[in-house]
Amino acid sequence: MSAFIRLPIRSIERSLLDWLDAHATALDEGQAEPTDVLPRLADAGLFKLGVPIAHGGVGGTSLDAVAAIATIAEHSLTAAFVFWGHRTFIEYLLESPNASLRERWLAPLLAGKHAGATGLSNAMKYLGGIEPLQMGAHRAPDGWILEGQLPWVTNLRKEGFIVAAAVDHADRSSPSIFAIPHDAQGVARSADLDLIALRSSNTAAISVEETWLSSDWEIDPDALSFLSRVRPAFLAMQCALSIGLARRSLSESLLAAETLGAEIDALDHRLQKAVHLLSEGLSSGLFRSRPAPLFEIRIELAAIACAAVNLEIQTSGGRGYLRDAGGASRRGDVARRWREAAFIPVVTPSLTQLKSQLAKHAGSNAA
Ligand SMILES: Cc1cc2nc3c(=O)[nH]c(=O)nc-3n(C[C@H](O)[C@H](O)[C@H](O)COP(=O)(O)OP(=O)(O)OC[C@H]3O[C@@H](n4cnc5c(N)ncnc54)[C@H](O)[C@@H]3O)c2cc1C
Structure with a gap:
């Protein structure tokens, strides 16, 4: 390989x-x-x-x-x-x-x-026309009153956090992006969500009730231009999750059995190609003006990661089904990567969302 x-x-x-x-x-x-x-x-x-x-x-x-x-x-x-x-x-x-x-x-x-936590999946779904913004604001003396919720946010450390959210304004034409500190009055973190995996990730919901924030906390008054500026790095860093998972499963597959060598090689080749395209597009700035190729890379890398974990399942055989296979330090690694892989298509922008946006894009190009 x-x-x-x-x-x-x-x-x-x-x-x-x-x-x-x-x-x-x-x-x-x-x-x-x-x-x-x-x-x-x-x-x-x-x-x-x-x-x-x-x-x-x-x-x-x-x-x-x-x-x-x-x-x-x-x-x-x-x-x-x-x-x-x-x-x-x-x-x-x-x-x-x-x-x-x-x-x-x-x-x-x-x-x-x-x-630091990013609660912007709502904003990404809003951009894709999937749901309205879940945080609203109206003017108050020297600032704004915020109200709303974020149902899923990771890295909400109990010791303290600051979270980014997109906010709809009653008196402005465009939404903005705010940073909301954990100790602002009216901000409440739920208990950790009862996840099937990634459980020690401090993932919880946030509710914001009558929270006053001054413009000192405004990340950008124009959410739409901000989101298009940060989207390449946001998505490329998400792609990194698939890259790492795929690499590990492919190398574990190779160690476990040479019998699927051709399949491992083919997947490795796809991985290298997608990483190369990601690297080139990010360095050249292409994804700022043309997000579609980045969406395609994210979809391809998710498919590669899931296929790599499936190969690892095949090459590890019954051993992968044992909770303590490989000694204490590697307990349940195969099953863990299988659960980890299940997260890759879900995180916003989800594969469903990206595929539908690409289809709309292809439709408008054809028209
Ligand atoms: C462990 C974990 C950690 C997370 N951490 C964060 C975080 O830190 N920050 C954050 O902002 N979010 C986070 N999320 C949320 C995540 O990014 C997704 O937004 C969320 O799981 C999807 O929302 P939903 O389940 O409400 O999807 P739903 O709205 O119920 O939709 C279901 C699926 O269909 C797709 N879909 C729905 N409508 C359409 C449509 N019209 N066109 C195309 N596709 C559509 C959606 O994209 C989704 O894939 C986390 C989720 C999990 C599981």
Whole structure:
């Protein structure tokens, strides 16, 4: 099998990867404290990748963040998804015209001292014409009163979080994007959702009732232009989840049995091609003006990840069905990756949404 293509990446400490391997199943099943994940990723310097030096990062591009999320996803999708939520919020600050919000929040986020969360699936579904915005605002002295809910948000650390949400305005033509801090009056986090996997990801719902926020908390007054600016990085970092999962399952399949070598090779080839297209499109800026090819890459990578996990199931045989196969540190790895893979098509923009948007796009091109 050809060597797996790697996006440019600075090395990630082996001790972090070993810790993730040892705790991946516990993080997935909810038996590990979610508290440890964010500080460990921060201590390894991962949130600084692709963040300009002037803003406290180490420079590089969002491809470096994509590469790092993919590497973490090889070890634990729970940790990789927490990484995605946190790093995506950092990207929002980098793209925000609100310099004072960025100055106040970047340092604690880069250091993993505070959790950033992205509640923008509602906004992405809104853009796709699937549902209305679930957060509204009206004018109040020196600011706005916000009201609404976000039914699914990851990385809502009990120790504290700040979450991005799209907000509909009664007195404006366009929605905006707000950062909502956990301790604003009227903000409440639910108990963790009772998930089938990724349970130690601090995933919960948020309700916002009569919450006053000043414009200091506005990430961007124009949600539509903001969302189209951040969409390439948002989606590319999501693609990293599929890349990491596929890589791990393919390499485990190869270790387990050479009998499916041709299938493994073919899938590896598809993976390399999709990673190459992702890397090129992100570097050239193509996805800013043309999102359709990025949607196609996200769909293709999801299909590859699911097929790779299926190959791993086939090559591991009955061993994959044993909870303690492979020793304590690798307990239930095959079943875990199977559950992790089930998340890939679901996260917004879901594959159903992307396919329907591509179909609309093809229809309007044909017309
Ligand atoms: C573990 C976990 C963590 C999550 N973390 C976050 C997070 O951090 N931030 C966040 O914002 N969200 C998060 N989500 C939410 C996730 O991104 C999806 O938005 C959510 O699961 C899909 O919403 P739904 O189930 O209400 O879909 P529904 O609205 O019930 O729709 C079902 C499916 O049909 C598709 N669909 C519905 N209507 C249409 C249509 N008209 N055209 C095309 N397709 C359509 C949807 O895209 C979806 O795939 C998380 C979800 C899970 C499971």
